[in-house]
Amino acid sequence: MKKLLYLILLSLSFFITMQGTFAEDYDYDVIVVGGEPEGVAAAVSAARNGAKTLLIEERKNLGGLFTYGHLNYLDLSMDQHKQWINQGIFKEWHDKIGAPIAFDVKEAEQAFSEMVEGEANLTLLMETTVKKAVKSGSALEAIKVKTPSGERTYTAKRFIDSTADADLAALAGVPYYLGQEDIGKRGQFMSATIVMLFENVDWDRVTKAAQLGVLEGAEQYKNVIWGFSGTIRQYKPVEEKTRLRGLNISRQKDGLVAINALQIFGVDPFDEKSIEVGLERGKRETYHILEFLQRELPGFEKATIAAFPEELYIRESRHIKAEYQLSIVDVWENRDQWDAIALGSYPVDVQASNKGEGELVVVNPVQYAIPFRSIVPLEVDRLLVASKASGYSSLAAGSARVVPTGVSVAEAAGTAAALSIEKNEEFRDLSKNKKFIEELQTVLKDQGALLYPFDLSYPYEGEWFYPALRELMVLGVVEASYDNDFNPDKQMSVNEFTKLIADSLSRSNQKEYDKFAKRVHEEVRDSKYDKKVTKRKAEKLISSIPKVGDKWNEIFKNEEYEVHFSQSPYITKAEGYYIIATLLNK
Missing domain, CATH: 3.50.50.60 (FAD/NAD(P)-binding domain)
Structure with a gap:
């Protein structure tokens, strides 16, 4: 019995030793x-x-x-x-x-x-x-x-x-x-893309076409050309759920020309079958795009498809x-962070998630910090x-x-x-430790990272309508594009005002949006969409929303309204932002 117990203990000791060896080898x-x-x-x-x-x-x-x-x-x-x-x-x-x-x-x-x-x-x-x-x-x-x-x-x-x-x-x-x-856009992702690869392209002729304004022209720097936005209107996709935008064109040393421009909608980034279907759809559409380029863009007359990438460019998932x-407020307001580990400044480029949407360049920051x-x-x-x-x-x-x-x-x-x-400390604890963050920042700078404190202003800072604009910006229903201009003094059209209400409600309160969507059509059917929206028309549109009814004066006629709203019968974009943000808060 003692001998058997000894053998069991010896075996157990050997097992533990082997486990330790395994950990040492593979840890x-x-x-x-x-x-x-x-x-x-x-x-x-x-x-x-x-x-x-x-x-x-x-x-x-x-x-x-x-x-x-x-x-x-x-x-x-x-x-x-x-x-x-x-x-x-x-x-x-x-x-x-x-x-x-x-x-x-x-x-x-x-x-x-x-x-x-x-x-x-x-x-x-x-x-x-x-x-x-x-x-x-x-x-x-x-x-x-x-x-x-x-x-x-x-x-x-x-x-x-x-x-x-x-x-x-x-x-x-x-x-x-x-x-x-x-x-509030459940189940929606930015479009995927297949990068199109061509050979036998006459780069010099493409460059000249860019300078001459073909397809509305393009900009060039060394081996890249971007623009030719005329393709957006002139090219008609053949495959469903595809769209061509302006062309980002690059040329490798071996002459291979790559174009990032074909959007593919409806790809589920977690469904291999959906990804494969999207990839094949993009391949088929590439042949039609080549025919278009051969006709419309000098330099592509003899171009052929060189190959297809193995994978789609999927922009968004988790x-x-x-x-x-x-x-988005951190980005727009060019905010520094006490625990900054990197800087960013690329424009907020949100690609469309379906063919009914346009691209959204929300803002173009000077720079912002990404926190640990x-x-x-x-x-x-x-x-x-x-x-x-x-x-x-x-x-x-x-x-x-x-x-x-x-x-x-x-x-x-x-x-x-x-x-x-x-x-020997956890990341979560260190994320609250200013001394650790300072040490981390010092090491990163020693390694060549660009990190420094900054305090920058941003457009519309301190303006009376900015809090309202910020609320709408967070929902992604307004954009300032590359020039950071929300056009606050420009008069708003019936279409813009109605769409802004609808988009804001659909992303923040789907139930109220459904009610509004049913009733708003009869309110705008007698108006031209591009017509300037009057305060009276805005009041009527707002009043069509259940629970708001005839409470226009109660909700909107406050001191801020009286001080900042112009005497004009028409609503400016700044006033429209204020009205809709106030509506959302109510």
């Missing part, structure tokens, strides 16, 4: 999931700061959207001093490929590989899919993955999710919303909920989310989603992960 300080540009930056940053790091990617190559979607046209932007706003690791990679606006995809992929291979602390695991997140309480402790050699479990002290769709965060139980749910949700709190997800510890799915509102993501900004954010995530291990 990491930091695991980064996602081989997108953001994932590469996060992993390289963590490794350089002393963390034993594992980078996991489910594809065969690094680069994600750049490599598989052939999106080779960079959304670069500058700060208030005309410096490139995204530096550090992004600049390092960008310099490797010659610092163009548009790059050769193979060169980009090679540069990512070189950066990863150059880090002794960094291990790369390709063709590996995360199947399960393992937690202890709220803390993420391990992931179960499927590799080419079988299923494995990897443990780490910290994790970073840099997948495009926040896949690891979702598996771990981080709360999130889909697409534009946060502004938005995780974080300790701080970066808002926006990459610290709610409810799950030891995890950061550094990708276009980070803690941004869907409107703020219209700017913050661009890759250069994402790479800067991801570099900060990698650095923060290494520092948090060194201090």
Whole structure:
């Protein structure tokens, strides 16, 4: 009996020893999931700061959207001093490929590989899919993955999710919303795109056509041309749920010409069948677009389709909920943040979610800061989310989603992960620790990141109608475009006023919108939509909303109305913003 007990204890001791060996062989300080540009930056940053790091990617190559979607046209932007706003690791990679606006995809992929291979602390695991997140309480402790050699479990002290769709965060139980749910557009996502690839294009002739105003002309800088907005009106799509917008054209060194312009609507980013259908629809439409370009755009007469990307460019999927949700107001008001880890300044470009919508350039900021709190997800510890799915509102993501900004954010995530291990403190606690944030900012600046405090003004600051305008901006029902002009003094048309009420109600109070939609038609059918809206007409439209009735004087005729509204019978946009925001509050 004693001998049997001895053997059992010996076996148990051996098992525990083997388990310890397994942990020693496969445990990491930091695991980064996602081989997108953001994932590469996060992993390289963590490794350089002393963390034993594992980078996991489910594809065969690094680069994600750049490599598989052939999106080779960079959304670069500058700060208030005309410096490139995204530096550090992004600049390092960008310099490797010659610092163009548009790059050769193979060169980009090679540069990512070189950066990863150059880090002794960094291990790369390709063709590996995360199947399960393992937690202890709220803390993420391990992931179960499927590799080419079988299923494995990897443990780490910290994790970073840099997948495009926040896949690891979702598996771990981080709360999130889909697409534009946060502004009342349930089930709606920005359009997807297939990048069209052509060869045998006469670049010189295309350049000359841009200068001569063909298809309303275009702008050019080195190997990129953007414009030809005449295509929007002249081209008629053949495939359903597709639309062509102005052309963003790039030329690689090997002569391959890529065009980012074809929008594909109705793609569910979580349904493989829907994605495949969207991709095939885009391929078919590309042939019709080629015929159009051969007829209408000099330089494309002999063009042929060179190939098709392997993947769609999907702009939007999940938005995780974080300790701080970066808002459109933060972007518009050019706000600094006490815990800034990166700067952004790209215009808020919200692509249409269906063919009935136009593109929405909400605002064009000077610059704004992205806080550390926006990459610290709610409810799950030891995890950061550094990708276009980070803690941004869907409107703020219209700017913050661009890759250069994402790479800067991801570099900060990698650095923060290494520092948090060194201090043995949780991300959530550190997100409230000003001393830690100052240390993190110092390290990032030493690594080349562009970070500094700033205090900038913004248009309409202090104007009487600004609080109302801000409320409508948060709903995404108004836009200022690239020149940041909401035209407050311009008179509003019946169509504009009616649409603004309808859009505001549909996004904030669907029940009241349904009632309004049924009754408003009879109120506007006798009016020309482009006719200026009078105060009397506005009152009648507002009164058609149930529960408002004849309360116009009670709701709107206050001191602010009397002081700021003009004596004109017509309503300006500023007055319209005030009326509708007041209506929403009531």
